[in-house]
Amino acid sequence: MIEMKRPTLIKSLLDSWQLTYSTSGAKALIPYWIVISILVGASVAYFLPSSFWDGEKLDVTVSAISGLLTFNGIILALCWSAFAKVYEIIGAGSFCAHLRKHNLLNHYLLFVGYCHSTQILAIALSAFALVSLWLPFEVWFVKTTIALAVASCVYALRQGVATSSVMQDLIWQKSEFDEHLALSNSSNVKSVS
Numbered sequence: 001m002i003e004m005k006r007p008t009l010i011k012s013l014l015d016s017w018q019l020t021y022s023t024s025g026a027k028a029l030i031p032y033w034i035v036i037s038i039l040v041g042a043s044v045a046y047f048l049p050s051s052f053w054d055g056e057k058l059d060v061t062v063s064a065i066s067g068l069l070t071f072n073g074i075i076l077a078l079c080w081s082a083f084a085k086v087y088e089i090i091g092a093g094s095f096c097a098h099l100r101k102h103n104l105l106n107h108y109l110l111f112v113g114y115c116h117s118t119q120i121l122a123i124a125l126s127a128f129a130l131v132s133l134w135l136p137f138e139v140w141f142v143k144t145t146i147a148l149a150v151a152s153c154v155y156a157l158r159q160g161v162a163t164s165s166v167m168q169d170l171i172w173q174k175s176e177f178d179e180h181l182a183l184s185n186s187s188n189v190k191s192v193s
Contacts, residue, residue: 012110019107033158041151045143053139061133065146069126072153075160076119082163083112089170095177111166115159122156125149 007015020028051057052064090099090108099105129149132142 006109007106009110012106015103016107016110033155037151037155037158038147040154041147041149044150045147048146053142058133062130065126065130065133065149068149068153069123069130072119072122072126072156075153075156076116076123079115079119079160079163082160082167083116085167086112086163086170089167089174092174094181095174098177108166108170112163115163118152118159119156122149122152125152 017029052061086108090096090105096105099108125145126149129142129145132145137145
């Protein structure tokens with residue numbers, strides 16, 4: 001019987017981690033980019049001058065966080081073309097069937113969904129950091145929200161680059177698949193005649 005329902009998020013994550021572990025080892029499961037992103041965000045928040053936080057130059061602070069929010073929106077908009085191409089490639093007839101047969105289709109769907117989620121999170125955290133500037137929060141809380149906004153922006157940028165790489169890899173793999181399919185079809189035609 002054909003499974004008509006897509007696997008749950010948890011099952012997809014576990015399958016993806018298992019595939020990563022079996023192909024690349026345990027070292028590939030360490031979230032280096034998340035740690036690097038958090039360190040960058042914390043460093044930015046730590047080294048910003050106190051005038052950034054005390055409210056005296058609120059226009060500069062608002063401009064900086066608005067720029068971060070805009071940048072996150074641009075990253076998401078640019079990645080949509082890569083998302084669309086990935087969906088187009090993995091959803092293409094016989095290649096889609098091939099990916100599903102080899103339990104790879106869901107990994108690509110999970111990857112695109114994960115990248116999209118990280119970019120939406122970056123936009124949400126940047127928007128919250130912007131709003132938190134006008135609300136009566138303590139300075140440590142505003143610093144934390146800005147650190148998280150910067151960290152999520154760095155990570156979303158990394159995921160955007162990864163999406164572009166996956167798109168290029170899929171284009172290559174699809175061309176190889178199509179070539180192999182054409183060769184096997186031509187050999188079948190010769191054997192019939």
